[in-house]
Amino acid sequence: MSETFPPVGAIDLSAVEPHIALGALDGRYRSVVAPLVNHLSEASLNRARVFVEVEWLIHLLDKKVLPGAPELTEADRTYLRAITAEFDGAAVAALAEIEAETRHDVKAVEYYLKEKLDAATDALPGSVLPSLHEVVHIFCTSEDINNLAYALIIKSAVEQSWLPLATAFVNDLRERATQAAQIPMLSRTHGQPATPTTLGKELAVFAHRLGRQLKRVATTEYLGKINGATGTFSAHVTALPQVDWREISRSFVVDVLGLQWNPLTTQIESHDWQAELYADVARFNRIAHNFATDAWTYISLGFFHQNLAAQGSTGSSTMPHKVNPIRFENAEANLEISCALLDVLAQTLVTSRMQRDLTDSSTQRNVGSALGHSYLALDNLRKGLAGVDFDAAKMAADLDENWEVLGEAIQQTMRVASIAGATGMENPYERLKELTRGNRVTEEQLREFIISLKIPAEYEARLVALTPGTYIGIAPQLLENLPKLETQPS
Structure with a gap:
């Protein structure tokens, strides 16, 4: 008979305090992604809702949109904005308690703010804030x-x-x-050795x-x-x-x-x-x-x-070399x-x-x-x-095993020489294909081939001096215009 899992009588982990996270981001990786909690958590969303409601109330009163509405003092504005600035764990709990009754998250924010307005009676004696219940969430869906x-x-x-x-x-x-x-470094196009x-x-x-x-x-x-x-x-x-x-x-x-x-x-x-x-x-x-x-x-x-x-x-749990x-x-x-x-x-x-x-x-x-x-x-x-x-040495060794990649340089130079009037440069692609395709070509074989072409001296000198490690064009110079990015958006 097979054993059941969880075992009969096992502790229900969903009831353990403090609560265990269901997802990896709030569990194993919490310490890494913690900065996002300040922005994208449910608590942060509620704080933003409070912020919008408070600023809307201040905006309407400052614009004198509502006939008969009182003016806010600087103390009133400071008190209102502190509701957002001081939004903490107690505020999260208070909102959750209200939402448990309203079953509506934004309505809970509205009632929470009205409670804060009432509390201004003690914090700011004589303040108009307790009289502003009907301004909270007015004209808003x-x-x-x-x-x-x-x-x-x-x-x-x-x-x-x-x-x-x-x-x-x-x-x-x-x-x-x-x-x-x-x-x-040797390039690999389609997984095959290519131009360095x-x-x-x-x-x-x-x-x-x-x-x-x-x-x-x-x-x-x-x-x-x-x-x-x-x-x-x-x-x-x-x-x-x-x-x-x-x-x-x-x-x-x-x-x-x-x-x-x-x-x-x-x-x-x-x-x-x-x-x-x-x-x-x-x-x-x-x-x-x-x-x-x-x-x-x-x-x-x-x-x-x-x-x-x-x-x-640590690497592998069983293979210590890895x-x-x-x-x-x-x-x-x-x-x-x-x-x-x-x-x-x-x-x-x-x-x-x-x-x-x-x-x-x-x-x-x-x-x-x-x-x-x-x-x-x-x-x-x-x-x-x-x-x-x-490991530059490892990359250099890889290059040294693939002299055939110089075939591209040789055949293109042959074409240029042919256009310039040199003879004997016919079928450069086909001739390099015959030499290099499917074959490992040594440095000596490649140089013998170059010399056998009887290509004009100025071309021959460049090709004979070429190695896979030096056949990199202007790759280093291509980094010159790579800008460092600003860490903040402009």
């Missing part, structure tokens, strides 16, 4: 608050956490490329590709709207027809919150900007994934040596998970039935996981890159 809150937390997460880490990784890659600018390059140039290709994507991410437009139940300002103009509601909306989104205003929406902000951002991050991820697999391959070939101390790795490239493998896996989530987000968020459905509400709660797996991968890529040394 839940999505007015949510779309702005999400824009704020995603913007802060990208600009303050993900983008600086991604930029630091690209700059690390750029630095290592510069270090390796002069190290010749330099390791630095190949690393620089990735730095350049990734840098382009970061520029796109850094210029993301974070859109927001605040225009009522179906985007028509209907309740607004019915109650206060004399107010320029479009300007009130625009100035709040742009001037107060620092977002871009979306003037034309349904009940929801259309989320197109999110789809654009996630597509850009996913593209960055895929290029980074390409780098991870190439780095893994270079380790396999012996071109990269892993520094055990830097990697912090140093597993776990940083790059971990990065691969997490980049794939991140891309899968980002793709789903980008695909689903641009669609909403009619004027609104709630699929986006559940979908957007996974933004933290999508960016979190990318963030974790970037941390591993930085550590993996920092933990490898380049």
